[in-house]
Amino acid sequence: MKLFMSQIEFLRHMTLVSFIVLILLCSNTSPIFASKSCDFPAIFNFGASNSDTGGLAAAFEALPFPFGETYFHRSTGRYSDGRIILDFIAQSFGLPYLHPYLNSLGSNFTYGANFATAGSTIRIPNSILPRGMFSPFALIVQYRQFRDFIRNTKFIRDQGGVFATLIPKEDYFSKALYTFDIGQNDFVAGLSNNETIQQVNATVPDIVNTFIENIKSIYNLGARSFWIHNTGPNGCLPVTLANFPSKIKDRYGCAKQFNEVSQYFNLKLKEGLAQLRKDLPLAAITYVDIYTPKYLLFQNPKKYGFEHPLVACCGYGGKYNNNVRNKCGESININGTKHLVGSCKNPSKRVVWDGTHYTEAANKFVFDQISTGAFTDPPIPLNMACHRKFP
Numbered sequence: 001m002k003l004f005m006s007q008i009e010f011l012r013h014m015t016l017v018s019f020i021v022l023i024l025l026c027s028n029t030s031p032i033f034a035s036k037s038c039d040f041p042a043i044f045n046f047g048a049s050n051s052d053t054g055g056l057a058a059a060f061e062a063l064p065f066p067f068g069e070t071y072f073h074r075s076t077g078r079y080s081d082g083r084i085i086l087d088f089i090a091q092s093f094g095l096p097y098l099h100p101y102l103n104s105l106g107s108n109f110t111y112g113a114n115f116a117t118a119g120s121t122i123r124i125p126n127s128i129l130p131r132g133m134f135s136p137f138a139l140i141v142q143y144r145q146f147r148d149f150i151r152n153t154k155f156i157r158d159q160g161g162v163f164a165t166l167i168p169k170e171d172y173f174s175k176a177l178y179t180f181d182i183g184q185n186d187f188v189a190g191l192s193n194n195e196t197i198q199q200v201n202a203t204v205p206d207i208v209n210t211f212i213e214n215i216k217s218i219y220n221l222g223a224r225s226f227w228i229h230n231t232g233p234n235g236c237l238p239v240t241l242a243n244f245p246s247k248i249k250d251r252y253g254c255a256k257q258f259n260e261v262s263q264y265f266n267l268k269l270k271e272g273l274a275q276l277r278k279d280l281p282l283a284a285i286t287y288v289d290i291y292t293p294k295y296l297l298f299q300n301p302k303k304y305g306f307e308h309p310l311v312a313c314c315g316y317g318g319k320y321n322n323n324v325r326n327k328c329g330e331s332i333n334i335n336g337t338k339h340l341v342g343s344c345k346n347p348s349k350r351v352v353w354d355g356t357h358y359t360e361a362a363n364k365f366v367f368d369q370i371s372t373g374a375f376t377d378p379p380i381p382l383n384m385a386c387h388r389k390f391p
């Protein structure tokens with residue numbers, strides 16, 4: 001009987017051990033040095049209008065044409081003339097565009113589901129549709145819908161039959177990409193409550209904490225790869241400029257303080273996610289700065305092939321072609337004649353679609369910028385977002 005391994009056996013043993021360690025490191029959410037592209041089989045998205053693929057439209061009522069005119073040639077419930085950033089994300093992985101969880105007609109959730117609805121907030125709002133302003137599907141409601149989605153798909157899978165062909169495989173939940181784009185409506189909620197910008201600004205830490213709590217809850221359901229957008233330069237949006245005309249402007253014509261609130265939110269979110277990376281060692285958490293590439297379009301539109309960035313493409317009235325009474329796609333009365341509030345001549349050269357949301361061309365530009373990793377923390381590209389970076 002040998003009590004000790006010979007040196008050769010010991011070395012062989014160690015080679016096997018390191019081989020196993022290497023395999024473990026290369027599995028999902030592995031460190032960045034194992035730089036294999038991630039194979040996300042599904043995407044689950046949480047958010048507001050900027051990532052809604054038809055959720056609010058399914059729950060309440062369809063958006064009118066010309067929403068969707070550029071790409072889908074019909075209104076799909078997306079707040080754009082065409083595709084949104086989430087569509088470009090799905091497309092980049094060869095996945096179909098995400099169906100809204102709330103859409104009961106013809107939806108197929110094999111490759112994920114979208115829980116986002118336009119008007120959603122991070123904190124539960126006081127005023128909800130149809131009488132009030134905001135979506136009843138706040139982030140915590142979206143989380144609960146997702147929790148029930150997992151539970152119900154398990155049951156449907158066990159039952160088999162046609163419905164089982166419309167849901168994700170069980171292991172997709174841990175392998176999927178989890179995307180987030182939410183926050184700007186929380187500011188609107190404060191302002192519509194007659195809070196000053198400083199008062200809204202003071203609520204940012206609580207808004208961000210609530211955001212982080214919900215991400216943790218989704219992690220606790222098994223999510224591991226997170227791609228989290230910050231919020232854009234909302235002070236540059238025609239809707240902001242038309243409704244708060246007296247505010248101080250920056251050199252590009254954007255409302256300065258509104259953008260400062262966005263920046264403060266983004267700072268707090270970035271810090272919060274850095275802490276979350278420590279708290280959740282199995283998660284790959286990517287903070288995605290969409291503010292900077294969106295702002296580039298207002299700073300230097302010509303350079304990127306755009307024009308009139310502060311003027312809405314689809315709208316009517318005023319310097320910013322935006323007025324709450326003349327919404328994109330609505331029929332309005334001008335001096336006794338009916339007019340449709342339609343789109344501008346060339347949406348592919350315009351930044352803002354309806355005063356609040358971006359055109360497909362702008363969304364594509366932002367996607368091209370963020371997917372490279374140039375605007376993310378840690379600085380990894382979208383297709384590496386399953387890899388954890390060691391601190």
Ligand SMILES: *[C@@H]1O[C@H](CO)[C@@H](O)[C@H](O)[C@H]1NC(C)=O
Pocket residue numbers: 096108109110165166
């Ligand atoms: C659901 O979508 C997947 C992917 O596009 C497709 O393979 C499958 O056939 C679809 N199921 C049905 C019932 O259409």
Ligand SMILES: *[C@@H]1O[C@H](CO)[C@@H](O)[C@H](O)[C@H]1NC(C)=O
Pocket residue numbers: 192193194
């Ligand atoms: C905000 O102020 C306006 C104008 O003073 C008032 O009409 C409105 O009721 C106020 N809203 C709230 C929520 O207090």
Ligand SMILES: *[C@@H]1O[C@H](CO)[C@@H](O)[C@H](O)[C@H]1NC(C)=O
Pocket residue numbers: 197198201202257260261264
């Ligand atoms: C928001 O609050 C932060 C932290 O107190 C402060 O640094 C920033 O200047 C404030 N911004 C505005 C627009 O009030």
Ligand SMILES: *[C@@H]1O[C@H](CO)[C@@H](O)[C@H](O)[C@H]1NC(C)=O
Pocket residue numbers: 334335
């Ligand atoms: C509507 O009529 C008024 C008064 O005649 C005129 O000043 C204005 O330009 C007209 N507006 C449009 C859009 O034709």
